[in-house]
Ligand SMILES: C[S@@+](CC[C@H](N)C(=O)[O-])C[C@H]1O[C@@H](n2cnc3c(N)ncnc32)[C@H](O)[C@@H]1O
Ligand SMILES: Nc1nc2[nH]cc(C(=O)O)c2c(=O)[nH]1
């Protein structure tokens with residue numbers, strides 16, 4: 001059994017140690033595993049190399065294209081597990097791309113790992129299989145608002161959002177580019193009765209200046225609505241660089 005992984009700048013698998021830069025565990029030292037492929041196509045995605053493969057025009061869900069010859073690495077689960085264990089961390093963040101597209105294989109991967117907390121970054125559109133769900137400590141769910149450019153019927157699936165709303169291990173992390181985007185968050189919060197303490201607003205941006213500027217108007221909005229603010233620590237520390 002194998003996993004399809006994103007590659008770093010050297011062409012190797014994107015498995016690395018870093019500080020979690022976003023959400024409830026920000027600042028924690030963790031191991032990262034970045035998988036390839038996504039079912040959405042956010043206009044501002046900071047990892048388009050995981051899904052926007054060139055050289056093929058076959059249609060793919062969300063308007064992206066999919067190329068079997070793409071720059072992704074397919075590795076046996078045992079090799080992935082060995083590389084993660086070698087990082088010596090006690091917490092693993094699995095991201096992508098959309099990692100739950102390979103959910104069944106992830107369950108097999110976790111079974112090969114030393115005991116670790118497992119955190120999943122997801123766009124919230126794909127259900128985790130029960131075998132994986134049983135090993136997950138935390139879900140960081142980032143539903144995509146209109147400004148992401150995805151059709152709402154693909155990005156905001158009501159029964160999926162209702163599931164995450166009921167899931168106590170799930171935190172919501174909304175990417176915000178303009179203050180108007182928060183109206184959509186408030187509507188989703190009301191519909192799914194989500195406590196504001198489980199909602200993070202995070203500025204869209206891949207450089208410190210943009211993040212700081214957007215945080216200047218996001219902070220008062222968080223105060224007004226009881227939401228939490230997420231910075232993007234890794235951007236300040238390392239810039240928009242693969243493998244960090
Ligand atoms: C690259 S995504 C991978 C996981 C999953 N596909 C998702 O969207 O949650 C990881 C996180 O980065 C966020 N993100 C991606 N591009 C961003 C950008 N330009 N500015 C701020 N956050 C961004 C996503 O919303 C998500 O929370
Ligand atoms: N340091 C760091 N923290 C992160 N938190 C979520 C990330 C992601 O891309 O899912 C990410 C990332 O790419 N790097």
Ligand code: SF4
Pocket residue numbers: 038039040041042045046047048050051096097098123144
């Ligand atoms: S859902 Fe996540 S990986 Fe997919 S395009 Fe959007 S931000 Fe990128």
Ligand SMILES: [Mg+2]
Pocket residue numbers: 046
């Ligand atoms: Mg990232």
